[in-house]
Amino acid sequence: MHEYHNQELKRLISECLRERPDSYVIQELFQQFPTSTELMDVTEQELTTINGIGRGKARQIIALLKLAKVLTVPSQDQYAIRTPKDVFDLLEPEVRYQAKEHFICLFLNTKNRVICKEIISIGSLNAAIVHPREVFRAAIKRCSASLICAHNHPSGDSTPSTEDLILTKRLREAGEIIGIEVLDHVIIGGNRFYSLKENGHL
CATH class of the missing domain: 1.10.150 (DNA polymerase; domain 1)
Structure with a gap:
């Protein structure tokens, strides 16, 4: 890309x-x-x-x-997201050395292929300021069928914070109303990742 x-x-x-x-x-x-x-x-x-x-x-x-x-816009023959590891592999090189949290959305088509990748916000060392309206305004603009959220923890610890869990819940609820499903929220810390979907938070 x-x-x-x-x-x-x-x-x-x-x-x-x-x-x-x-x-x-x-x-x-x-x-x-x-x-x-x-x-x-x-x-x-x-x-x-x-x-x-x-x-x-x-x-x-x-x-x-x-x-x-x-x-x-990436080729439609590439970047099909099937697992959280696919998200990690795509984004980890970009956020590896970032000193601040970068909140990124992957906007997907009906076949779970990436239409677009967009940085929604850049936060402080320990908090990314994100509002659902920014996420879904971008999703609607890209004609997304679904989306995956991701952000990095500069500390290297991929464990979600309370704020991460609250944000994920708000995004899921907004997605249900708008009709654009939030498939996952992946947190990248160091060379590890945490999928909120796999861990029952979505």
Whole structure:
């Protein structure tokens, strides 16, 4: 799966607009939309509020971001999630050295293949601040049939906290109302993982 990070997006947009990466326009763009998730969802109207970006440049940026978004979607022949170990194998390299909790959702189609992977929030050393509306807004936007939540414990201990259990219950209940099933919540700590589904919490 090809992931675009801010540095790569900055380079692509700079080349597209023929601007230097350290120019005012590029710096202002990435200051107003600091994460790749925010940037991917930017509108033409939001872009034109930045001095130096007119409708023409805004449309160029939107077109580039649409292309980047297409390229970040994994092949439908890959990343079928059958077990919590599949989730661990996919995400562990990404969160291995993170000092903060990253709450990530895998959005799946009806065949349990990954449509998209998205970081929903980045928390402190011991708590990820997540609201169900953020999770399901993203799930609906991706036309997901179901989803799997995951986050890392920088401490290396994959045991769920009380907050993890409460959040999982809230997400499950919200999913039942909306009609998008939460299949699992996997906690990654060091080289181990804990599946709340396998341990009877879902």
